Amino acid sequence: xxxxxxxxxxxxxxxxxxxxxxxxxxxxxxxxxxxxxxxxxxxxxxxxxxxxxxxxxxxxxxxxxxxxxxxxxxxxxxxxxxxxxxxxxxxxxxxxxxxxxxxxxxxxxxxxxxxxxxxxxxxxxxxxxxxxxxxxxxxxxxxxxxxxxxxxxxxxxxxxxxxxxxxxxxxxxxxxxxxxxxxxxxxxxxxxxxxxxxxxxxxxxxxxxxxxxxxxxxxxxxxxxxxxxxxxxxxxxxxxxxxxxxxxxxxxxxxxxxxxxxxxxxxxxxxxxxxxxxxxxxxxxxxxxxxxxxxxxxxxxxxxxxxxxxxxxxxxxxxxxxxxxxxxxxxxxxxxxxxxxxxxxxxxxxxxxxxxxxxxxxxxxxxxxxxxxxxxxxxxxxxxxx
Amino acid sequence: xxxxxxxxxxxxxxxxxxxxxxxxxxxxxxxxxxxxxxxxxxxxxxxxxxxxxxxxxxxxxxxxxxxxxxxxxxxxxxxxxxxxxxxxxxxxxxxxxxxxxxxxxxxxxxxxxxxxxxxxxxxxxxxxxxxxxxxxxxxxxxxxxxxxxxxxxxxxxxxxxxxxxxxxxxxxxxxxxxxxxxxxxxxxxxxxxxxxxxxxxxxxxxxxxxxxxxxxxxxxxxxxxxxxxxxxxxxxxxxxxxxxxxxxxxxxxxxxxxxxxxxxxxxxxxxxxxxxxxxxxxxxxxxxxxxxxxxxxxxxxxxxxxxxxxxxxxxxxxxxxxxxxxxxxxxxxxxxxxxxxxxxxxxxxxxxxxxxxxxxxxxxxxxxxx
Numbered sequence: 001x002x003x004x005x006x007x008x009x010x011x012x013x014x015x016x017x018x019x020x021x022x023x024x025x026x027x028x029x030x031x032x033x034x035x036x037x038x039x040x041x042x043x044x045x046x047x048x049x050x051x052x053x054x055x056x057x058x059x060x061x062x063x064x065x066x067x068x069x070x071x072x073x074x075x076x077x078x079x080x081x082x083x084x085x086x087x088x089x090x091x092x093x094x095x096x097x098x099x100x101x102x103x104x105x106x107x108x109x110x111x112x113x114x115x116x117x118x119x120x121x122x123x124x125x126x127x128x129x130x131x132x133x134x135x136x137x138x139x140x141x142x143x144x145x146x147x148x149x150x151x152x153x154x155x156x157x158x159x160x161x162x163x164x165x166x167x168x169x170x171x172x173x174x175x176x177x178x179x180x181x182x183x184x185x186x187x188x189x190x191x192x193x194x195x196x197x198x199x200x201x202x203x204x205x206x207x208x209x210x211x212x213x214x215x216x217x218x219x220x221x222x223x224x225x226x227x228x229x230x231x232x233x234x235x236x237x238x239x240x241x242x243x244x245x246x247x248x249x250x251x252x253x254x255x256x257x258x259x260x261x262x263x264x265x266x267x268x269x270x271x272x273x274x275x276x277x278x279x280x281x282x283x284x285x286x287x288x289x290x291x292x293x294x295x296x297x298x299x300x301x302x303x304x305x306x307x308x309x310x311x312x313x314x315x316x317x318x319x320x321x322x323x324x325x326x327x328x329x330x331x332x333x334x335x336x337x338x339x340x341x342x343x344x345x346x347x348x349x350x351x352x353x354x355x356x357x358x359x360x361x362x363x364x365x366x367x368x369x370x371x372x373x374x375x376x377x378x379x380x381x382x383x384x385x386x
Numbered sequence: 387x388x389x390x391x392x393x394x395x396x397x398x399x400x401x402x403x404x405x406x407x408x409x410x411x412x413x414x415x416x417x418x419x420x421x422x423x424x425x426x427x428x429x430x431x432x433x434x435x436x437x438x439x440x441x442x443x444x445x446x447x448x449x450x451x452x453x454x455x456x457x458x459x460x461x462x463x464x465x466x467x468x469x470x471x472x473x474x475x476x477x478x479x480x481x482x483x484x485x486x487x488x489x490x491x492x493x494x495x496x497x498x499x500x501x502x503x504x505x506x507x508x509x510x511x512x513x514x515x516x517x518x519x520x521x522x523x524x525x526x527x528x529x530x531x532x533x534x535x536x537x538x539x540x541x542x543x544x545x546x547x548x549x550x551x552x553x554x555x556x557x558x559x560x561x562x563x564x565x566x567x568x569x570x571x572x573x574x575x576x577x578x579x580x581x582x583x584x585x586x587x588x589x590x591x592x593x594x595x596x597x598x599x600x601x602x603x604x605x606x607x608x609x610x611x612x613x614x615x616x617x618x619x620x621x622x623x624x625x626x627x628x629x630x631x632x633x634x635x636x637x638x639x640x641x642x643x644x645x646x647x648x649x650x651x652x653x654x655x656x657x658x659x660x661x662x663x664x665x666x667x668x669x670x671x672x673x674x675x676x677x678x679x680x681x682x683x684x685x686x687x688x689x690x691x692x693x694x695x696x697x698x699x700x701x702x703x704x705x706x707x708x709x710x711x712x713x714x715x716x717x718x719x720x721x722x723x724x725x726x727x728x729x730x731x732x733x734x735x736x737x738x739x740x741x742x743x744x745x746x747x748x749x750x751x752x753x754x755x756x
Contacts (some may be wrong), residue, residue: 004387376666
């Protein structure tokens, strides 16, 4: 065991730290400053850092990806690039399965953050069981005609493009339901496409329903072969999946909670002296550390050249539990004021109230905890499929 | 960056697992557990020859000179087999002598522990049940160049099997007033009382000291109790990994084979999900234990916090795994004959030794600035 960085890795970490020291916008709310930051990180090729260089990416190794993400998270830096879903999976899918024309048309714009992409996966009757999706596309000459509905489509109303999964043929049986799914790239301004925002329980609207009525999609906007859609969406490029950067965010929230615990009273004494609160915070802190160290084990595996499999579900479950628990602790620390939208005072300012109503975005978005448990039970423990 | 094991460590794991699979299945574990001493002298001799007993004792003192990360590999496997032996107790006591003793004391006491010809154990906890210096009340009255010891130690691992006690006693106030000495178990004034443990594979006892004379030369040079406790706790927690994995594997196998409602019960999500949680918990406290062992070997500033996180998480998780394992087995899990109970009882033993989850989560809170 050895937690040291090689001299080259240390040099890279120093480069990242120096860059942050010189360029981090002092005011993250100032759009001009953030734009300047985005331009500079783009020049460094730190946007799409894990992508191959011939695609305009940075060609960063697994360890370098971790270092970059971790240092950025520690510094609370703005995200590297602004096209979130484009960078996370649309770009990698296009880089791997796209035609030369598709790569040239879309990848530079994703790296430059010219516009947003959204993701048309879930349907009203196909959530956790995504492969049962029914939104239909029929090839007519040089274009597909799409009819159907998507739901829970995050940022659909602010996106210019969508990566869409459709059914182009019916499977022979339940076991083959992944067959006949095709991936299309669809312009949101297409005729017959309608977006209806859905208000979430926090009062805002980030996701939407998307309706398709005879929407024409040129055949050259199909990503991969017909029927290859499932494969296209599950096999993103080999990027690091250690969740070490996510740990930094959780740590930050935990530190805030510890500060609050010392600052509020319970039975006339600081809440940080209450044994119940102490235990709850210690349990959360231990879980965050377990997640960090699990991530280090995953990373070690990746560095040895072994692909990661279902074990990353372990950290997804930890993260889900922690996102919920940290919000709950934050609200509980405020006592009776925990029930108020704005919370106890300016210092806490309703942050935890928002958190305690906002976690579903993270917890449900990438596959619910129950689905993660199925994955572990079936793919790791070898229990029979349902 | 490499948070994994070396080829040598992987090889050690394979060897230990193979030996125990061949020589100590659970039928054998039960047989050994029912003997008065609770371990097999024959197997003890063999594992001493294989170098397990002296694994972490310095080469200069007859051991293999390996670290706590290597020990984790060994103990994970002995835990998986529920192997009954004084290995854990004697390894901890030897580490205490290695950490606290002078070189001369090491030369005198450690070669016998390294080759297994003698067995040692740490006698620390007393009636107050407090870990650390604050719990040490056993009195050391000056006597020539040494001391006369009077008091009682409790929950001493393998008390009845030990040739040597590494005993903590008090000569003055505060943390500085604590000393450690090596005392032969047949010294005059020592009474050993075996106290039945819920776990048949583990032996515990009370040791009474009535004016036991200890020579100055046998008082260890220092008494770094906190370090010794951290080493002991990490070693114990390593055994918990293997045992918890053993319980999980047994339960997975049962639920794959047991047919109800026309299908294996492992197909029901009500069965799958607790099993998945077992996996998540074992993998997670495994990571915490590995890191704690590394931090102890490196004498990293994070070591105590890492040890407490590992033991706290493991204590709660293994306890729940033991219980869920019985429940998922149904009626057969409740029988004496079936092995699920062996793991549950191991979890009961392990959670309470060297501080339970409540103790260690409080330590995590304090060390984390709360």
